[in-house]
Amino acid sequence: xxxxxxxxxxxxxxxxxxxxxxxxxxxxxxxxxxxxxxxxxxxxxxxxxxxxxxxxxxxxxxxxxxxxxxxxxxxxxxxxxxxxxxxxxxxxxxxxxxxxxxxxxxxxxxxxxxxxxxxxxxxxxxxxxxxxxxxxxxxxxxxxxxxxxxxxxxxxxxxxxxxxxxxxxxxxxxxxxxxxxxxxxxxxxxxxxxxxxxxxxxxxxxxxxxxxxxxxxxxxxxxxxxxxxxxxxxxxxxxxxxxxxxxxxxxxxxxxxxxxxxxxxxxxxxxxxxxxxxxxxxxxxxxxxxxxxxxxxxxxxxxxxxxxxxxxxxxxxxxxxxxxxxxxxxxxxxxxxxxxxxxxxxxxxxxxxxxxxxxxxxxxxxxxxxxxxxxxxxxxxxxxxxxxxxxxxxxxxxxxxxxxxxxxxxxxxxxxxxxxxxxxxxxxxxxxxxxxxxxxxxxxxxxxxxxxxxxxxxxxxxxxxxxxxxxxxxxxxxxxxxxxxxxxxxxxxxxxxxxxxxxxxxxxxxxxxxxxxxxxxxxxxxxxxxxxxxxxxxxxxxxxxxxxxxxxxxxxxxxxxxxxxxxxxxxxxxxxxxxxx
Amino acid sequence: xxxxxxxxxxxxxxxxxxxxxxxxxxxxxxxxxxxxxxxxxxxxxxxxxxxxxxxxxxxxxxxxxxxxxxxxxxxxxxxxxxxxxxxxxxxxxxxxxxxxxxxxxxxxxxxxxxxxxxxxxxxxxxxxxxxxxxxxxxxxxxxxxx
Numbered sequence: 001x002x003x004x005x006x007x008x009x010x011x012x013x014x015x016x017x018x019x020x021x022x023x024x025x026x027x028x029x030x031x032x033x034x035x036x037x038x039x040x041x042x043x044x045x046x047x048x049x050x051x052x053x054x055x056x057x058x059x060x061x062x063x064x065x066x067x068x069x070x071x072x073x074x075x076x077x078x079x080x081x082x083x084x085x086x087x088x089x090x091x092x093x094x095x096x097x098x099x100x101x102x103x104x105x106x107x108x109x110x111x112x113x114x115x116x117x118x119x120x121x122x123x124x125x126x127x128x129x130x131x132x133x134x135x136x137x138x139x140x141x142x143x144x145x146x147x148x149x150x151x152x153x154x155x156x157x158x159x160x161x162x163x164x165x166x167x168x169x170x171x172x173x174x175x176x177x178x179x180x181x182x183x184x185x186x187x188x189x190x191x192x193x194x195x196x197x198x199x200x201x202x203x204x205x206x207x208x209x210x211x212x213x214x215x216x217x218x219x220x221x222x223x224x225x226x227x228x229x230x231x232x233x234x235x236x237x238x239x240x241x242x243x244x245x246x247x248x249x250x251x252x253x254x255x256x257x258x259x260x261x262x263x264x265x266x267x268x269x270x271x272x273x274x275x276x277x278x279x280x281x282x283x284x285x286x287x288x289x290x291x292x293x294x295x296x297x298x299x300x301x302x303x304x305x306x307x308x309x310x311x312x313x314x315x316x317x318x319x320x321x322x323x324x325x326x327x328x329x330x331x332x333x334x335x336x337x338x339x340x341x342x343x344x345x346x347x348x349x350x351x352x353x354x355x356x357x358x359x360x361x362x363x364x365x366x367x368x369x370x371x372x373x374x375x376x377x378x379x380x381x382x383x384x385x386x387x388x389x390x391x392x393x394x395x396x397x398x399x400x401x402x403x404x405x406x407x408x409x410x411x412x413x414x415x416x417x418x419x420x421x422x423x424x425x426x427x428x429x430x431x432x433x434x435x436x437x438x439x440x441x442x443x444x445x446x447x448x449x450x451x452x453x454x455x456x457x458x459x460x461x462x463x464x465x466x467x468x469x470x471x472x473x474x475x476x477x478x479x480x481x482x483x484x485x486x487x488x489x490x491x492x493x494x495x496x497x498x499x500x501x502x503x504x505x506x507x508x509x510x511x512x513x514x515x516x517x518x519x520x521x522x523x524x525x526x527x528x529x530x531x532x533x534x535x536x537x538x539x540x541x542x543x544x545x546x547x548x549x550x551x552x553x554x555x556x557x558x559x560x561x562x563x564x565x566x567x568x569x570x571x572x573x574x575x576x577x578x579x580x581x
Numbered sequence: 582x583x584x585x586x587x588x589x590x591x592x593x594x595x596x597x598x599x600x601x602x603x604x605x606x607x608x609x610x611x612x613x614x615x616x617x618x619x620x621x622x623x624x625x626x627x628x629x630x631x632x633x634x635x636x637x638x639x640x641x642x643x644x645x646x647x648x649x650x651x652x653x654x655x656x657x658x659x660x661x662x663x664x665x666x667x668x669x670x671x672x673x674x675x676x677x678x679x680x681x682x683x684x685x686x687x688x689x690x691x692x693x694x695x696x697x698x699x700x701x702x703x704x705x706x707x708x709x710x711x712x713x714x715x716x717x718x719x720x721x722x723x724x725x726x727x
Contacts, residue, residue, distance in 0.1 A: 045656035046663050053660055089653050174663040181668070284646045383582065446590060447694050447712055449614045453705045532612060556706070559717055566712040 001180050004171040004411040007050060012167070013144065015055040016112050018141035021047060021173060022061045022159050023147035024390070025080050038083055040390045041374060044148045046086055046171035048115060051146075052090065055112035059141050060084075061098070061121050061159045063152075069125030081117045092117050098124060101139035107141050127158045133161025137301045148173025150180075151391030153406040160406035160553050175390070180407065182387040183398045183575025185364050189357045192218050193324040196317065197349070200332020200368055203244045205396060207254065209331070214258055219321050221265045223334045225311055230255065230266055231298060239301030240275040265321065270310030271335065272344060273295045275304050281339075290339050309342040318349055328353065328364040330371065331399070332569045336372040345539040346371070355386055364386070367395035425453040428530040430460065433492040433532030436536030437548075440566040443498045444534060445503030447564065453531075454508035457496060458524055459489045460517040485512070517552035525561060534564045590617040591670075593692040595624055595683045598722045601698035601716075606658055608716035609696040610665040617694075618670035620660050622652050624687055629677030631685075632653075680704040688709060 006014075016290075023044035051058045065075040081094035095103050098118040106116060118141075122129045126134025135158040139145075145167040147153075147160050153176065158160075166168040172180065186194070196217045198206055203226050222230050228241040233251045245253075247332060258264050279289035295311050296302070314334075322328065329352070337343030353364045366375065366385055368455030375385070391394050394404050431437045444450055489512040500507055513520050525533050537552040556563050582611050594609050596602045609619060618650050625647065662669055675682045683705050692725055696714045697705060 005666075007666060042652055044635065045652060046659035049656045049660035050663055055663070086649055087652050088656065172658070178668050238610075272655075384626065446614065447714070448612045556715055562714055562716050564612075564707060564712060564714045567709075 001172075001184055003180065003407060004169065004413045005177040006022075006047060006171045006173055008143070008413065009169060009171060011054050014051065015570055017056055017144055017145055018107055018142040019051055019056045019144040020059045020061060020138060020159075020163065020167065021051065021146045022149050022152075022256075023047070023173070023175075024151045025062050025064045025466065028034065038087070040149075040151055041080065041083060042087065043175040043390050044173060045149045047146065047175060048084070048088060049472065050174060052088070052113045052115060054245055056144075057107070057110040057112060058115045059107055059110075060115060060117045061138065062117065063122040063127060063159075064120050065122070067120060067122050069122065069128070071123045073123050075122075077117055077120050083158070083459070084115070084117065088115070092113065095119055099141075103141055103191055116444055121157075121159050124158075128155075130156045130162045132157045132158075132162055132165070135363070136166055138163050139166035142167055145170040146173050147171075147406055147410060148175050149406075153391065153404040154394040154395075154397045155354070156405040157411075161409045162321055164409040166172065168411065172407070172410055176407075178387070179389055179391070179394075180398075182363070182389070183395065184367055186327055186329050187216065187398065187401075190216050191318060191363065193325050194327040194329070195219045195325040197221045197223065197330040198332060199226060199322075199330075199334050201225040203247050203251075205249060207247065209399040210254060210258075212399060213329070214261055217262050219265070219322055219372055220258065220262050221326070223267055223314070224332050224333070228307070230264075234266070235522065236299045236405075238298070238307065239272065239296075239303055239305040241307050259300050265305075265317060267298055267310040267314040268317055269295060269297050269313045270301060270487055271309040271311055271344075272301055272305040272306035272307050275306040278308070279420040282572060283515045286339060287522045290341055308339070310345045315345050315348045315352075315572060319352055322352055326363070326412050328383070329399075330364070330366045331368045331395070333368075334370050334373045337370075337377070343374060343378065346374050347380070350375050350378060350385070354380060368398075370393045374503075386477055389408050425450070425454045425531045426528055427497070428455050428458060428472065428525050428528065428533045429455055429516065430458045430533070430535065431492050431496045432459065432517075433488075433495060434536065435568055436566070438496065438499065438536070439568045440534050440536035440564075442499040443566050444500065445505055446536075447566070448532065450485070450503075450505050453506065455500065455505055456508055456524070456528055456530070457493055457510045458521060459492050459510070460520045461485055461489070461512065462517075463516050505524075517551045518558075521551070521555050522558055525559060530561050532562050532564060533559055534566065537565050537567050538545070588627075589619060590614055590693040591690060592694045592696060593620050593622055593683070593687050593690065593691065594658070594696050595622045595679070596621050596654050596658055597679065598623070598650070599698075601700070602654070602658060603661055604651065604698045604716040605696045606661040607665075609712060610662055612666050612714065613667075619662060619667060620671045621655055621669050621674065622675070622683065623654050624679035624682040624686075625651070625674065625676045626679055627676045629681070631675075639701070654670045684708055684710075 044139045048058060062077055064077060064080065067075045079095055081092045085092040092115045094104055094117040096119055097103055098121050098284065104120060111118060124134055140158055145163055149160065151358055152160060152537050194217050198210060201224060206226055206387055228238055228245060229244045229251050230241040231238050233248060233255055255264060270294045273358040275292050281291050302305060334345040334349065335342045338348045364385060365387050367389040370389055375388060493510045493530055521533065533555060535552045535555060537549055552565060587623060589642055592609055592613055611691050644726060659669055689711060692711050694714055695709055698716050706715065715718050
């Protein structure tokens, strides 16, 4: 990403400085007695925590609801301040205004690490209008600007775009940066196979997305209400499903073009309801039991029947599409998820994506406000999804290939970053020629970023009192013993160096000493200023478990740097079974 | 056929909520290969959710409070990773005996490396099926840029 991120600024540019952080709360305030839906608020916690940690003075700007440019009592931000303060575990002072003398005075009195929340920015008409005066007033409150509101990035607001004319540096917050990186990874260099699941409604908005994604995708599924027009274009009997007649020619063109590049997969079966019963149910405000449903194939939906979800065969097809996929992009729900039984397919596919956390997968991006609400309403562990976006509209803009105004307004990375001085990392690798220490050497490059590191190999030999005594009598024996020792050490170094060389790792020195292994390892680690000690250690061997060796244990207890313990995998355990013995 | 790309190393970082979390996070961030993925795990002590599913449903309010505590722990962890230009790939929460949960989750997600603070979770160091990187106490102060 070419935009500057807040953590790239040197810390001294943040400590003691006033940082305006724009974050987003959810659109609607909580109804009385209902827990605050804090999905967006939560996404900005790392940024706030980071600013607090570096001793910045964070002035937080939030908008809530649609007060229409005037003060609306029920949209005051006191509940937001309370939530933030509880989630961060520190006080968040909330002001009664966003601009003017009050906030200026309060900001002047801030200490390092303090957090201050301005009143709802949308109480001022200037916020949505991107008014220069309002932006200037906000700019008066800060030295650094940080935008962490991805969900608003498609808009040009005074607090996201206007303000950047008056405040520099202007950097992305951590949540915004994360969102941008996720989309960048999918759009610029998707790891193939790249599977697209484009569903939901609003065909006119999704067509440009489909056009833009087409050359990147390897597999494409079109579902939700979108699919109806595509099925119509293929002359299927889809009952009373709504079709966008005006866009039908465009859809036909798209299909013709798409089918040269990827297989376009449409739903194979649908859950359908009688259209009158469904309208009646909608009119009643969805009270009571939802209408009776039946399963139909895509090409046989009777008239007066309306598809409300895709069926099990389609879910199975999607499961097949996910096979081996390394990038998945999913936009829009597959059915009318708001009515419980008709969210089944959306839920099932969400679970497929979550299961992909293990054993192996790359990246999944789920976007769209409606899909996001659906997924969260299912009460699934959403943390397992990489990545559930907080902003539907900005995501669509990115997927169409368009820039986001609030992102364009930020500084470029190159303008800000100070070079960081580093010395090569020093790694101490004690070796004894055993399988354990070889395993450590073999795995080192995989486990640690050791590319430029300087590795010191250490071979500790045990002094033997007997040999010492004998050497005193017989100088020849001493010499012979020396030769033997040196040979042993050379052998050990040779067999250890081979796997290191294979990984193109750089061995700086090979040392042989006599003494207690743990003591010598600790002493040398100190001497060379090791950043890491790598120890091969005994693994678990079946029922007779040999726990970590005494040398490793002692090193671990006394080392002044991190210690990496590598074992030989005795057997690859799958599942939980073996752990519970 | 193209060579299959190397799978990213999955690093599991168990978080207890104590200050020592910072050591593990800094060391993980410092040492990890560039393509590594960081999974945060907060293992809450309490009846094991999987062994005793009936205990799982604490009251809504209790779960909410736990949730806040967990969010705070994750937020701090993410801020530390972020201070080194990294992001976490996933956040997991489970309740039970922390050491057992760490081993269970590491196995299940096929973790390539576990990063722990010294003194924490001896059993994990002894029984983990994958390598374990142990951060010495005080390392956070040495490595932290903030």
